[in-house]
Amino acid sequence: MRVQLAYGEQGLTVDLPDDRTTVVEPRYVPGAEDPAAVLRSALRQPVAGPPLREIVRPGQKVAISVCDGTRAQPRDLMVPAVLEELDGIVGLDDVVILVATGTHRGNTEAELRSMLGDDVVDRVHVLNHDARDEASLVWMGTHGNGVPVWLDRHWVDADVRITTGFVEPHFFAGFSGGPKLAVPGLAGLETVLTLHDAERIGSPQAVWGICEGNPVHDDIRAVVAAVGGVHFGFDVTLNRDQQVVGAFAGELFAMHAAAREAARELAMAPVPEPFDVVVTTNSGFPLDQNLYQAVKGISAAATVVKDGGAIICAAECRDGFPNHGSYREVLESAESPQALLDLIENRPKTVPDQWQVQVQAKIQSRARVIMQTSYLSDHALEAAHLEQTHDIGATVRELLDAAGPDARVCVLPEGPQTIPYVSSELLADIS
Numbered sequence: 211m212r213v214q215l216a217y218g219e220q221g222l223t224v225d226l227p228d229d230r231t232t233v234v235e236p237r238y239v240p241g242a243e244d245p246a247a248v249l250r251s252a253l254r255q256p257v258a259g260p261p262l263r264e265i266v267r268p269g270q271k272v273a274i275s276v277c278d279g280t281r282a283q284p285r286d287l288m289v290p291a292v293l294e295e296l297d298g299i300v301g302l303d304d305v306v307i308l309v310a311t312g313t314h315r316g317n318t319e320a321e322l323r324s325m326l327g328d329d330v331v332d333r334v335h336v337l338n339h340d341a342r343d344e345a346s347l348v349w350m351g352t353h354g355n356g357v358p359v360w361l362d363r364h365w366v367d368a369d370v371r372i373t374t375g376f377v378e379p380h381f382f383a384g385f386s387g388g389p390k391l392a393v394p395g396l397a398g399l400e401t402v403l404t405l406h407d408a409e410r411i412g413s414p415q416a417v418w419g420i421c422e423g424n425p426v427h428d429d430i431r432a433v434v435a436a437v438g439g440v441h442f443g444f445d446v447t448l449n450r451d452q453q454v455v456g457a458f459a460g461e462l463f464a465m466h467a468a469a470r471e472a473a474r475e476l477a478m479a480p481v482p483e484p485f486d487v488v489v490t491t492n493s494g495f496p497l498d499q500n501l502y503q504a505v506k507g508i509s510a511a512a513t514v515v516k517d518g519g520a521i522i523c524a525a526e527c528r529d530g531f532p533n534h535g536s537y538r539e540v541l542e543s544a545e546s547p548q549a550l551l552d553l554i555e556n557r558p559k560t561v562p563d564q565w566q567v568q569v570q571a572k573i574q575s576r577a578r579v580i581m582q583t584s585y586l587s588d589h590a591l592e593a594a595h596l597e598q599t600h601d602i603g604a605t606v607r608e609l610l611d612a613a614g615p616d617a618r619v620c621v622l623p624e625g626p627q628t629i630p631y632v633s634s635e636l637l638a639d640i641s
Contacts, residue, residue, distance in 0.1 A: 215602075215623050216494030218526035218584065224489070225603040226619060230610060233621045234479050236628045241453025245284070248457050249291040253444065256460025257468045262295045262442050266370050272300055273368035275310045275391040276375075278338075279317045279325055279496055280503050282452045283376045286327045288444060292372060293334070306364050307336045310375075310395025313402050315534045316340065337364060341399040354432035355425070357405060360398025361437065373462065374444045377469040379477055379629045381509040382411050382569060384421035387445040388466030389434040405429055406565035408554045418513065418629045419478055421470065431463065445469045447476060450624050480633035484516040486617040487609045489602060491524045491625035498525035498625075500532040501586065501594070505570045507625035512573045514620055514630045520578040520609050522602055523625075527583040531594075540567050541594040547574035550595075571595075580605060 211231050215222045242248040254261045266272065274292055277283040289307065296305065307326070309317055316338030323331050330336070339362050340346055348366045350359040365371060373391035380386045394402040410416060410425040421427040434440060443462035447455045447469060455476065458469040492498035492507035504525035511521040531538035544550045550571040573579060580597040588598045599605040610617045622628060 213489075213621050213623055215489070215524050215621075216491045216498075216625060216627075217524045217582075218498065218528070219495045221494065222524055222582075222602075224524075224606075226489075226606055226621065227610070230618050231621060232481065232485070232618065233623065234481065234628055234630045235622075236450040236477055236624055237475070237479070239449050239455050239476060241449055241451060241455060245287055245454040246291065248454060249287060249446070250294070252457035252459040253291060253295050256442075256465065257458055258464035259442075259461035262292070262372070262444075262459070263299065265442055266296060266299050268299055270300055270304065270369035271367065272296060272305045272370045272372065273308055273365050274305065274372045274374060275308045275365070275396060276326070277391070277395075278309050278311045278314050279321045280314060280499060281376070281386075282448060282493070282497060283374070284446065284448070284452070284454055285325045285374070286330075287454065288374045288446065289326055289330055292374065292444065293330070302334050305334050306368070307334055308362060308364055308396060309336070309338045310391050311339045311341070312394045312397070313341045313399060313535065315532065339396050341397065341402060344398075347398045350437045353436040354429035357429050357433055358400050359393070359433055359437060360401050361393070362396040365392070365396045366437075370441045371439070372442045372444065373440050376446045376448055377458075377466070377473045378448070379418040379473065379626065381418055381506050381626065382406075382416045382424075382426055382565065383430065384417070384419060384424045384427045385466075385470045385473060387469060388443060389430050389440065389462060391443075392440055393430050393433045401433075405433075408568055411565050411568055418510070418626075418631075419474060434462070447472045449476070450627055477627055478629045478631065481514055481620065481630050482633060484514050484519070484632055485620040486516055486519045486613040487522065487606055487619040488512075488515045488519070488622065489522045489524070489606065489619060490622040493625045493627050495526065495528075498527065500529040501525065501527050501581075501583075502532060502535070502537045502566055504581075505566050507622070508573055508579055509569055510622055510626040510629050511620075512577065514632055515577050517576050519613075520580060521573070522580045522582065522599065522605060524582045524602060527581075527585045530585060531590075537566060538594065541570075547571040547595050551575065 377387035488511035
């Protein structure tokens with residue numbers, strides 16, 4: 211069986227045994243024939259609340275948040291759709307587009323032009339949020355379950371705040387999109403670290419597909435609601451070709467709830483039992499640019515791998531670990547995944563990037579994790595307690611042979627675009 215894996219921009223084909231392989235892919239839904247019309251309709255006929263044009267007044271300052279370059283959001287379609295609705299009410303000099311980087315690096319001008327289009331970049335003020343720049347942040351008080359809230363000054367100072375994003379299952383926040391485009395996307399480092407602390411992420415409810423009752427997402431919603439938050443939300447769902455399938459707009463929480471249900475139908479699938487080996491990806495470019503992001507694909511695989519089994523993740527990692535931030539340093543700071551978990555448990559507020567490390571270490575403590583990358587050396591991965599393969603098909607066969615004649619492999623060609631779950635264990639939790 212030849213399976214095409216999402217890998218970088220070109221993909222990767224692997225050969226796997228026909229009789230021992232189960233492939234789990236997103237349920238295919240064709241993209242909208244006229245995505246611009248779908249987006250325009252959502253803005254004018256929102257899920258809840260008034261249309262966007264009825265919210266904005268002449269002379270007001272408008273902030274629009276967008277996903278950063280590690281996300282497949284169709285910013286080049288969504289932002290022009292919003293600007294079209296604002297046309298004739300506010301001037302472009304009163305609009306700022308904020309890239310909701312969270313704690314990621316800012317995008318370069320070339321990346322911004324690729325993300326938004328030359329016309330938007332040339333006509334509208336575009337800024338990268340910087341969670342570590344204290345001068346660019348405003349103190350908003352403590353909200354939710356003890357969350358100290360710092361927000362981007364440009365976001366706070368705007369009269370109208372609009373989020374734009376896309377919704378898919380998220381490995382510890384339940385789903386992406388919605389309020390996450392404000393918090394943690396435009397929050398200060400202390401806020402992000404608190405929302406992603408060891409206790410919250412360690413909760414059994416902090417998993418794919420759960421928002422209500424998830425301590426991470428509960429506090430995200432509480433913070434956004436408490437600080438005056440978002441005046442208008444705008445999200446889309448995408449198919450496996452990253453084409454717009456549906457659009458949702460209006461009052462933030464109602465809009466996001468509707469988008470989540472649509473995303474659940476597209477991107478979650480039951481399997482009858484766990485597998486000895488799971489092959490996954492991080493959905494190809496732009497999502498598999500670094501190992502930090504690839505943890506999401508690994509986490510998707512972990513939902514259906516047997517204890518003591520193996521996960522193989524194909525992620526190009528052209529941006530390395532990445533080199534910015536402290537993710538690599540933390541991974542290399544302990545002698546084993548269990549030692550990393552102990553470190554985070556003992557010093558939860560002093561371990562940078564602990565949420566990604568915590569999820570990764572928890573998975574590695576119960577399953578082997580093997581990577582195929584194009585930009586990380588075997589030695590670099592070994593220092594991070596990971597292995598590397600240069601032939602996924604051969605490695606799968608070796609693992610299946612070692613596990614016995616009944617061993618089987620599950621393949622997630624699009625990685626976290628489809629989240630599998632063992633129906634007997636998780637059906638009640640995600641319904």
